[in-house]
Structures are given as C-alpha cells and as structure tokens.
Amino acid sequence: xxxxxxxxRPLACWKxxxxxxxxxxxxxxxxxxxxxxERTAAPASRxxxxxxxxxxxxxxxxxxxxxxxxxxxxxxTNDQLRILDPTRARTNxxxxxxxxxxxxxxxxxxxxxxxxPFAGVCINIxxxxxxxxxxxxxxLTRVGVxxxxxxxxxxxxxxxxVQRKEKRARxxxxxxxxxxxxxxxxxxxxxxxxxxxxxxxxxxxxxxxxGKKKGKGRK
Amino acid sequence: MAPKLPTSWAQLPPAFLLPDAFLPLxxxxxxxxxxxxxxxxxxxxxxxxxxxxxxxxxxSPAAALARKAYTLPLRTGAxxxxxxxxxxxDPETGIRTACTVLQLDRLQVVAHKTRDKHxxxxxxxxxxxxxxxxxxxxxxxxxxxxxxxPKRHVAEFRVKDEKGLLGVGQSIExxxxxxxxxxxxxxxxxxxxxxxxxxxxxxxxxxxxxxNSKNHRTMxxxxxxxxxxxxxxxxxxxxxxxxxxxxxTQNVKVLKVDKEKGLVILSGCxxxxxxxxxKIQDAVKKPWPVIxxxxxxxxxxxxxxx
Amino acid sequence: xxxxxxMLNCIDNSGAAVxxxxxxxxxxxxxxxxxxxxxxxxxxxxxxESGPGASIATSAxxxxxxxxxxxxxxxxxxxxxxxxxxxxxxxxxxACVLINKAGEPIGTRLNGVVGTELxxxxxxxxxxxxxxxx
Numbered sequence: 001x002x003x004x005x006x007x008x009r010p011l012a013c014w015k016x017x018x019x020x021x022x023x024x025x026x027x028x029x030x031x032x033x034x035x036x037x038e039r040t041a042a043p044a045s046r047x048x049x050x051x052x053x054x055x056x057x058x059x060x061x062x063x064x065x066x067x068x069x070x071x072x073x074x075x076x077t078n079d080q081l082r083i084l085d086p087t088r089a090r091t092n093x094x095x096x097x098x099x100x101x102x103x104x105x106x107x108x109x110x111x112x113x114x115x116x117p118f119a120g121v122c123i124n125i126x127x128x129x130x131x132x133x134x135x136x137x138x139x140l141t142r143v144g145v146x147x148x149x150x151x152x153x154x155x156x157x158x159x160x161x162v163q164r165k166e167k168r169a170r171x172x173x174x175x176x177x178x179x180x181x182x183x184x185x186x187x188x189x190x191x192x193x194x195x196x197x198x199x200x201x202x203x204x205x206x207x208x209x210x211g212k213k214k215g216k217g218r219k
Numbered sequence: 220m221a222p223k224l225p226t227s228w229a230q231l232p233p234a235f236l237l238p239d240a241f242l243p244l245x246x247x248x249x250x251x252x253x254x255x256x257x258x259x260x261x262x263x264x265x266x267x268x269x270x271x272x273x274x275x276x277x278x279s280p281a282a283a284l285a286r287k288a289y290t291l292p293l294r295t296g297a298x299x300x301x302x303x304x305x306x307x308x309d310p311e312t313g314i315r316t317a318c319t320v321l322q323l324d325r326l327q328v329v330a331h332k333t334r335d336k337h338x339x340x341x342x343x344x345x346x347x348x349x350x351x352x353x354x355x356x357x358x359x360x361x362x363x364x365x366x367x368x369p370k371r372h373v374a375e376f377r378v379k380d381e382k383g384l385l386g387v388g389q390s391i392e393x394x395x396x397x398x399x400x401x402x403x404x405x406x407x408x409x410x411x412x413x414x415x416x417x418x419x420x421x422x423x424x425x426x427x428x429x430x431n432s433k434n435h436r437t438m439x440x441x442x443x444x445x446x447x448x449x450x451x452x453x454x455x456x457x458x459x460x461x462x463x464x465x466x467x468t469q470n471v472k473v474l475k476v477d478k479e480k481g482l483v484i485l486s487g488c489x490x491x492x493x494x495x496x497x498k499i500q501d502a503v504k505k506p507w508p509v510i511x512x513x514x515x516x517x518x519x520x521x522x523x524x525x
Numbered sequence: 526x527x528x529x530x531x532m533l534n535c536i537d538n539s540g541a542a543v544x545x546x547x548x549x550x551x552x553x554x555x556x557x558x559x560x561x562x563x564x565x566x567x568x569x570x571x572x573x574e575s576g577p578g579a580s581i582a583t584s585a586x587x588x589x590x591x592x593x594x595x596x597x598x599x600x601x602x603x604x605x606x607x608x609x610x611x612x613x614x615x616x617x618x619x620a621c622v623l624i625n626k627a628g629e630p631i632g633t634r635l636n637g638v639v640g641t642e643l644x645x646x647x648x649x650x651x652x653x654x655x656x657x658x659x
Contacts, residue, residue: 051352054351056363057363058351058359058363058368058369059362060368061368062325062327062368062390063325064324064325064348065322065323065393065478065479065480066325066480066481068480068481069482072320072481073305073320076305076320076484077305080307083310084308115641118659129305131306131611140638140657141637141656142637143601143617143618143620143637143638144616145614145617146613146614146617147613148605148611148614149612150315150612153313153610153611153612154308154309154310154610155610306611308610308611313609314609315609315610
C-alpha cells in the first residue's frame, strides 16, 4: 500500500496534462479551419481519370421487347377483351363510371349459349379485368340459388337489366340478402313481365319497321 | 496341428530353376507372427486400379452423367419475369383457363459449360440489362468476352450434349417455345417469414377446448424422452423460416407466345411473387417438343453450333 | 361437401324428408353434386294432403321408412362449385335423391331444382325427372 500511492499520483498528473493538451488541440484546430481549404487539385485529378468500367468495351443491350409493353398484363387483358367484347357493351354495362350501367341490387338476366337464361338479383360485382364476374341470386322451386357468371365468358350470350333498384344500394355487396329477413325471393314474375313487355315491343317494332331492330336491351 | 511339409528343403532344386508359380501355396512360416509371404502390394489408389473386365462403376462423374442423360433436355431454356396472372377463354367451348404471364427481356446466351472443362454441358443465359458501372470488373469482363451487354440476371440451363449448346451471344425469343408444348417452370416461391409448425409443416395443432391452456397452435412434443435418447433428432420439423426456396412446377403447358411483347403465357400458376425470375425449360416428363421448320432463328442457331 | 352426419333434404316422393349421410362412396373425402352416398332416413314425409296424386303418394310413401339405410345421389350442395367456363353455382341447401343399389331412383317424381353436373356423372334419369336443372 505504501508503494502504491506514489505511482498513482503521477498518473493523476497525466490526466490534467492530457486534458490541457486536448484543449490546445481544439484551439489549433479552430485556428486552422479559419483558412478556407483549397479544393482544386485532388478531386479534379480523380475526375479526370475514366471510371474503371470504361477500360473495357461494354456492348450495348439488344432491343428490348419488354420496353415495348411495360404492363403486359394490361395489354394482354385488352387484347382479350377486344376479342371477347368487341363492342365494349359489357365493359360499359359494368363500368363504375357509367351511371346507366348495372349496379348492385338490380335484377339482371343472363342469357346463355347452352341452357336456359338465368335471372336474379345482382348482389356482387367483382371487377377484375377479363375475370370480371357478377353474383346473381334467385329462388328456383323455393330453393335459393346463387350463380357467379363471368361477364366476358363466351358462354354468356347477353346480359340484360330487367329492373333497376330504385335507390342506390348503400353496400358494395348485398350479402345480407341471403338472410330470410332481406331475401327478395323469386324474381320470376318480374322477369316474366319484362319478357312479355319486350316481346310486345318487338312485335310492335317488327310491324312498324319490318324487324329492323332486335331487342333494345341486348348487350 | 500344422500340416507336414511335402518335402524337405534339401531335396528341392535351386531357386533359379523353381519359379514362384511352382511353389506350393502354403504359408510356410510366420503367419502367426503377423506377416505373410504373399506378393507385396501397394496401397490402392486411383492410378493402379484395374478397371478392364470389371463391371463399370455406378458412382463416378461419368456414371452420374450417363444416368442423367435420359432426363436432360436437348436444348436450353429461358429466363422469364413473372408479370402476374389472368385468364384465357376458349372461344368455341367457353372453357376458361387461368394463366401466368411471363416476359422475356433481352435474353442472350452468355457462356457455355462443357464436359471437358466443367464436367457437364450447360448454357449460361443472361436476362435484362445492368449499367456497366454497377457490374464488378470480373463479371464485366465475362460479359464483354462473350460479346453481350451486362446482364442483370444470369442462370444456367443444363443440356444433354454439345448439340444443345446454343451459340454464345444468340438471343432467345419467346418463339423458342412452341404453343402447346410443356415446360417445367422453377422459381423461388414467395417468403412467408417465420412460421409455426401448423402452417409450415401441416401439424394438426391442439384442441380449442377441453381444458387446453395456451397451447392451440404449438408444435407439441419434439420427441421421446430418456428411452429415445433424450435429444431432438436431426431434421425434426419445427417452426422457422418458410418459403423463399425454389419450387418447380412440372408439365406446365405453353398456351400462347407473343414475340413482339416478349410474352410467354403459361397455363395455371407458377411459384413466386410478381416480378420474380422464372426459369422455364422443356418438360422432362413429356416427349421433347418437335421444333418446326418455321422457327428459322432456332434452326440457324443450332446449325451454327453443330 | 357432404360427409358423415350431414343432414340432407330428400327431394323425391320416396317418402323420406330428411336423411343423414352415413358414408361417402368411392373413397371420397366429401361428396358433391352427382356423388353417391349412403344415407339413413331420419324423417318421413307426411302425405296427408288429399288430391289426385295422394293415393300414388301414399303408396310411394311406403317405399322407405324412418331408420332405413339407402343409397342416394347428391343433387344440390351449399358448397360453391366452379364450372369449366368460370361460372359458379351455389344452392341454399344440401339435397339428395334416393336410389336403389342398381342406381335407379326410388321415387317417381322430384320437386326442386338439381345441378347440371348430374349429366356429366351419368345420372340422366334423375335429371329427366327433375322439374328444373341448373
């Protein structure tokens, strides 16, 4: 213990000396920074050298097909729709911006290429380009039936709006219509009426115009 | 008791009249002491092995190649970028087919791997483009040596023999594939992150009720106790990182090919998120596609290499 | 998705009203439209209404009794079923038609819509009996 104290003391002195030198360093540093550094030579010389990769010959890329179509899915969908829906009637019928288009809650009639037409309340419209589909609900022989139809399917001959909902539905999907309380039941009578009316119109038109036009609602 | 020697040593003719073959094959001395009178043999190594007359080895690089030859495609594949999924309708039957859209972007052959040099035949294919300043010098030299632009993605496609090596610098267009042919599509599937045993391995989990306490989706036991070694056996299926590994979808039909837009439309789904790299090559489990005469570029390319 | 213990409506005039699935045939996990199942009759239909068809109906009602084990064909399911053209069909109930072991329907009339998938599964006799198919 007696020997330890004298060795410790000089160390304590070192601390103060070092602190002092540190302060001095800060002063000198601040003094040197007063002068604006000359930044001319070194960076310029670095820039004058060509980048490393320019030493080698780099071949240009071949023409890119990908650059021609940045969004191939969109292009592909449009190509498909041009074939499946050349008049764009169905696109317009179910487009969001069309105020005259079919909305959720309307009664729609889907005519099929093979088989009987199916009518029902539209309770969902799923807009997904070429996969756009509608969900129709009806009651056949007192059994609730729901059908999804792809609107661009070649099996779907036409889609008609039988009856519009008088007020806009406040939901995007009317799944509550599956509940007994809200179920519309069968839309058979409404569709039957509509078809009779249409047949009447057509016969009148036929007599007037010699069958020039065919079904106004046909899409 | 050891058998008695047939003759005494004194009666035998001198050694130069007596070749080794005539000597009886009886260990005369010292077997018990740990050494034998057999002809000294060097240690077997790869140079002194006799192979003539022996059945061919089943474990050698040559044997591995011979085994693989049957399933190796005759021609190279292509790298595509998955763009997403959509559907195609057959106008006559009205059948809808879900499809995946791949785009080929500036595909070029960058290098060859040959049997002599690398031990197998393969075509190295590059896709996309990368600015030269972002490519390491060594890789840049690789591309420049092949006479192609720096590529963003590079992959190898193994082929059966040198006839399948498409010329370096040749570009691969979507019409490399024929509509209606089958391909194998491989891609890294999307990563799910750290997942539990139920999702990752299909464990059943535990009951929701019946006194279950905070153990509904845990992996349960990881093995037996003292009788089974008191340890977890290697390869035990446990929670962990899921997805992100390569998934091959075999026998995918090529529905459509669009050269202008660089599109290859595949039937059904292919692993991986949108924008991932998909390797497509002729399906190994279907007959190799017959290349029609019309595909002039392919024919020329093959001719140039053959 | 008809499986063990599923309760189905029986829509023919065999006399059963509600049946319970006891087995799905042909090693299937679930039955869908057109699949053959074995059922247990749980509830008999009450043919008390008078009319011209009543006598026939009562005689038909004797065909099966409560507790009978019969074969049946599923004709409607609640589970959505997607067709090759992308359209999807979904009914509000599960229903079946009783058949004998040879595959002929026990009842003589059906009341209710049935799925068109029956045609594909070679149940055209049931399809022709049905008033409507979808």
